[in-house]
Amino acid sequence: MASKVTTNFNTKTVGYEELLNDFKVLLKKNNLKFTIQREVILETLYNSNEHLTPELLYNLIQEKYPDLNTGIATVYRTLSLLEDSNVVTSLSFGAQGKKYELGTKEHHDHIICTECGTITEFVDEKIEERQHAITDTLGFKMLDHSMQIYGICKKCQNK
Amino acid sequence: MASKVTTNFNTKTVGYEELLNDFKVLLKKNNLKFTIQREVILETLYNSNEHLTPELLYNLIQEKYPDLNTGIATVYRTLSLLEDSNVVTSLSFGAQGKKYELGTKEHHDHIICTECGTITEFVDEKIEERQHAITDTLGFKMLDHSMQIYGICKKCQNK
DNA sequence: GTCGCTGCAAAGTCTTTGCAGAGAG
DNA sequence: CTCTCTGCAAAGACTTTGCAGCGAC
Numbered sequence: 537m538a539s540k541v542t543t544n545f546n547t548k549t550v551g552y553e554e555l556l557n558d559f560k561v562l563l564k565k566n567n568l569k570f571t572i573q574r575e576v577i578l579e580t581l582y583n584s585n586e587h588l589t590p591e592l593l594y595n596l597i598q599e600k601y602p603d604l605n606t607g608i609a610t611v612y613r614t615l616s617l618l619e620d621s622n623v624v625t626s627l628s629f630g631a632q633g634k635k636y637e638l639g640t641k642e643h644h645d646h647i648i649c650t651e652c653g654t655i656t657e658f659v660d661e662k663i664e665e666r667q668h669a670i671t672d673t674l675g676f677k678m679l680d681h682s683m684q685i686y687g688i689c690k691k692c693q694n695k
Numbered sequence: 696m697a698s699k700v701t702t703n704f705n706t707k708t709v710g711y712e713e714l715l716n717d718f719k720v721l722l723k724k725n726n727l728k729f730t731i732q733r734e735v736i737l738e739t740l741y742n743s744n745e746h747l748t749p750e751l752l753y754n755l756i757q758e759k760y761p762d763l764n765t766g767i768a769t770v771y772r773t774l775s776l777l778e779d780s781n782v783v784t785s786l787s788f789g790a791q792g793k794k795y796e797l798g799t800k801e802h803h804d805h806i807i808c809t810e811c812g813t814i815t816e817f818v819d820e821k822i823e824e825r826q827h828a829i830t831d832t833l834g835f836k837m838l839d840h841s842m843q844i845y846g847i848c849k850k851c852q853n854k
Numbered sequence: 855g856t857c858g859c860t861g862c863a864a865a866g867t868c869t870t871t872g873c874a875g876a877g878a879g
Numbered sequence: 880c881t882c883t884c885t886g887c888a889a890a891g892a893c894t895t896t897g898c899a900g901c902g903a904c
Binding site (some may be wrong): 567569571573574599605606607608609610613 | 857858859860861862863
Binding site for chain 1 (some may be wrong): 838
């Protein structure tokens with residue numbers, strides 16, 4: 537790898553077994569129960585590379601496990617639980633509706649195509665460095681950050 | 696000014712008269728009417744250095760011009776109009792509720808204190824440069840971008 | 855068995871819309 | 880005068896909550 541490359545696209549680090557196990561440990565630690573609904577929600581989030589809205593997630597689950605008859609309320613409740621536990625992260629870009637993604641990936645930012653809605657992820661070391669420099673100047677203790685670039689992707693430009 | 700300074704905080708460029716005039720021109724161009732409610736909304740946005748939610752804006756107006764009895768629906772309608780015309784920009788950081796700010800300032804990013812909610816604005820040239828470099832690599836046509844840094848401000852750390 | 859979880863439906867938020875009268879141009 | 884705006888209230892979208900029965904442990 538060339539040493540000049542400081543931007544990386546698309547990172548995924550944790551395997552499903554590991555993720556599931558961590559989730560079980562988390563539940564046990566808080567006296568919560570491991571239910572089939574919770575597993576299905578986690579699995580569906582894991583297997584989707586998209587950023588999912590609660591409703592989209594609900595539909596995917598209905599489709600794949602119609603017999604479970606999982607309620608939308610459970611999806612919301614589980615997403616809140618997962619967000620509080622930092623297993624998923626919520627994003628609120630566009631006009632309406634939060635989207636969720638697993639937080640097991642490495643930190644990354646987002647490039648969003650306003651035509652087709654496709655989200656590309658990236659990390660750039662230089663930007664990360666500057667962010668630290670800026671908050672240091674202000675005496676601000678950085679906990680997290682997010683960056684979104686909006687525009688038109690290559691594919692949509694060629695349409 | 697030292698040449699090393701590439702980060703700037705808090706920028707405001709357009710005066711109210713100019714802003715108001717642009718708004719009137721915009722309205723005329725689209726066969727829309729200049730109403731007292733629209734003026735009050737624009738003025739209140741201008742005079743607030745905060746990022747306002749529709750409800751907060753509505754309350755400020757009720758307080759200052761109780762006789763106008765401006766409806767919340769008008770606030771929403773006017774904000775949509777202003778957003779479509781790129782006079783204001785909406786931000787959807789935190790958990791719920793969009794916030795609006797005038798788009799007449801120069802482009803800037805946001806540093807948000809998760810304790811007290813204070814928002815600091817900044818621009819960093821190096822980051823802007825990198826963003827362009829990244830989208831160029833992807834053949835992506837950047838239209839806009841936004842960046843938020845979350846953490847704890849100096850004041851709140853000392854509490 | 856106990857106690858948390860689930861689905862359902864009802865209740866909350868926040869935002870948008872239909873309508874009839876008011877008001878800008 | 881005309882045609883858009885406005886306030887009101889009703890309707891919509893999205894999310895949360897109360898409850899009684901179900902199910903993990």
